Amino acid sequence: MNLKSIYQEVILDHNRKPRNYGTLDNANHHAVGHNPLCGDRIDLALHVEGEHIDRIAFHGESCAICKASASMMTATVKGKSRSEAETLITEFREMVVGNLDLSGPHHLGRLAVFAGVRDLPTRVKCAILPWHTLQAALNSNAIVSTETAEDSIHAASSKA
Amino acid sequence: MKIVDALLDMNTSPTPELAARYRADFPILNLKVNDKPLVYLDNAASSQMPQSVIDRLIRYQTTQHANIHRAVHYLSEIATREYETARRTLQHFINAREDREIIFTSGTTDAINLVMHGYGRKFIQSGDEIILTNLEHHSNIVPWQMLAEEKGATIRVVPINDAGELLVDEYEKLFNPRTRFVALTHVSNALGTINPIKNMIAFAHQQGVPVLIDGAQAAPHMKVDVQDLDCDFYAFSGHKLCGPTGIGILYGKAKLLESMQPFKGGGDMIVSVTFEKTTYNTIPYKFEAGTPPIAAAIGFGAAIEYLSKIGLDAIAAYEHELLNYATEQIITIPGVHIIGNTRTKVAVLSFIIDGVHPHDVGTLLNQEGIAVRTGHHCAQPIMQRFKIPATSRASFAFYNTKAEVDTLVEGIHSIQKVFS
Ligand SMILES: Cc1ncc(COP(=O)(O)O)c(C=O)c1O
Numbered sequence: 001m002n003l004k005s006i007y008q009e010v011i012l013d014h015n016r017k018p019r020n021y022g023t024l025d026n027a028n029h030h031a032v033g034h035n036p037l038c039g040d041r042i043d044l045a046l047h048v049e050g051e052h053i054d055r056i057a058f059h060g061e062s063c064a065i066c067k068a069s070a071s072m073m074t075a076t077v078k079g080k081s082r083s084e085a086e087t088l089i090t091e092f093r094e095m096v097v098g099n100l101d102l103s104g105p106h107h108l109g110r111l112a113v114f115a116g117v118r119d120l121p122t123r124v125k126c127a128i129l130p131w132h133t134l135q136a137a138l139n140s141n142a143i144v145s146t147e148t149a150e151d152s153i154h155a156a157s158s159k160a
Numbered sequence: 161m162k163i164v165d166a167l168l169d170m171n172t173s174p175t176p177e178l179a180a181r182y183r184a185d186f187p188i189l190n191l192k193v194n195d196k197p198l199v200y201l202d203n204a205a206s207s208q209m210p211q212s213v214i215d216r217l218i219r220y221q222t223t224q225h226a227n228i229h230r231a232v233h234y235l236s237e238i239a240t241r242e243y244e245t246a247r248r249t250l251q252h253f254i255n256a257r258e259d260r261e262i263i264f265t266s267g268t269t270d271a272i273n274l275v276m277h278g279y280g281r282k283f284i285q286s287g288d289e290i291i292l293t294n295l296e297h298h299s300n301i302v303p304w305q306m307l308a309e310e311k312g313a314t315i316r317v318v319p320i321n322d323a324g325e326l327l328v329d330e331y332e333k334l335f336n337p338r339t340r341f342v343a344l345t346h347v348s349n350a351l352g353t354i355n356p357i358k359n360m361i362a363f364a365h366q367q368g369v370p371v372l373i374d375g376a377q378a379a380p381h382m383k384v385d386v387q388d389l390d391c392d393f394y395a396f397s398g399h400k401l402c403g404p405t406g407i408g409i410l411y412g413k414a415k416l417l418e419s420m421q422p423f424k425g426g427g428d429m430i431v432s433v434t435f436e437k438t439t440y441n442t443i444p445y446k447f448e449a450g451t452p453p454i455a456a457a458i459g460f461g462a463a464i465e466y467l468s469k470i471g472l473d474a475i476a477a478y479e480h481e482l483l484n485y486a487t488e489q490i491i492t493i494p495g496v497h498i499i500g501n502t503r504t505k506v507a508v509l510s511f512i513i514d515g516v517h518p519h520d521v522g523t524l525l526n527q528e529g530i531a532v533r534t535g536h537h538c539a540q541p542i543m544q545r546f547k548i549p550a551t552s553r554a555s556f557a558f559y560n561t562k563a564e565v566d567t568l569v570e571g572i573h574s575i576q577k578v579f580s
Contacts, residue, residue, distance in 0.1 A: 007520075007523075007524065007578055008578055012578065012579065015579075037535065037536075038517075038518075038519050038534075038535060038549065038550055039536075039549025039550060061549070062517065063517035063518075063519040063520050064516070064517060064520045064579075065519075065520065065523075120523060120526075122519075123519065123523060126519065
């Protein structure tokens, strides 16, 4: 699928009507993801009960790819266990950098539409930011940025 | 601003279609991107290279290359001669008094850093003030901040109005007895604004303050005469003038250059070296340490010859017509806003589309083969001034056509349709 049709069929739906958009009362995990180069900012809050992510919400300012990625991510991981979420984070990241063979086994489902961004390195960061933010929230890192050394995930700082 | 008034008066008289004559000189413009003909509207970031410059690089590399200023053999003499010829081409291009006032640098950024180290670190002290403007590219902000931090000096900033024009009255009010330096862009890369630098330079000189002009966005689009402007320093990059990357120049008045300390130390910038004492070379060599990008300098010279044949006045007039044509169309599209609305600007259109992030605009235009720049354009203070994270920017060159403007306008319409 080319990018224009991705925009038309999936991204715009989630851009216009983002799922799980807003804030969360009683969140026990929280992180903010930021791409200083384009101004994208995702504020993500989770309520994790035992091993399960039972509630999740996000808000922020971002481009359509980032917002759609966040929207679909929250819809997908809601109700999943931590370890299922970790698997999705890894698979999503591998997919958007072109390292995942989508014809093999994976758990991404509809998230596979984001495979198209691998041809646009400058937009990979937009798609991946919500997932980095999720990783940080699960680890209870306060802030992630796409512009830090090595990987984009900071060492743990404060508990949310 | 004589040039600009002349341009505005020209609106009625038709200018020759430069693109029709010169476009074929640029092989890269035949590319297809996403199965569409490339529409290259990112000229402010870097322009494309005509075949004659590509050929010049090949000729140098296949028949003339050796290191310069170092040997008596045939190739070294040829390479040295061609390199120095390029310097004189640049000298005449900006009407510098002498060729030793032209220093080859790796680009505008390098040239500004040279002045910061060579002039700023020697002459600017604690408590001194440096004037910049809200329109500067990061490369004319960060070096001065580094200097200010090191010396305990203060940066003062000339504000702009909603049209993206400098407030010259405010500029004049910033001067005081501690003002030591002004660093100012000739043309804003993010908005296209042409600043009234000649008057601003004259005002600074009345206070005895030297002025550096960042000419990266001006030199490609208008005739520049450094003696007429009376600027102390003028910097620009080859890759924005149809030349190679990795080369640019710093023009500086000979007296000032001579008073400055070297920036980088090494070979070529010395007369003699012992472990007790090194004697520096004369200008311009004092500031050209190490083996320079010889091929790039010669290619830069070839690019200047190419542009001079077309004529900078003709280029300015044609690009202005393109700008008017594009502005008239884009300004009438509901939900699209042009950032930077001064009448005195080069052919740069920075715009935002309501409800669509500039990065999505860039990606969707790219699907149509259209190359624009999206982001903060290395000018975050301008974005902060207009309270926006980013813009999309179409920047034109003389090889762009009105048909390409139409393609851009269609592209904007189709994005609005997708997002509606
Ligand atoms: C106004 C201005 N100044 C300085 C620069 C830096 O030029 P370079 O990256 O070639 O050193 C640019 C390039 O984008 C520019 O537009």
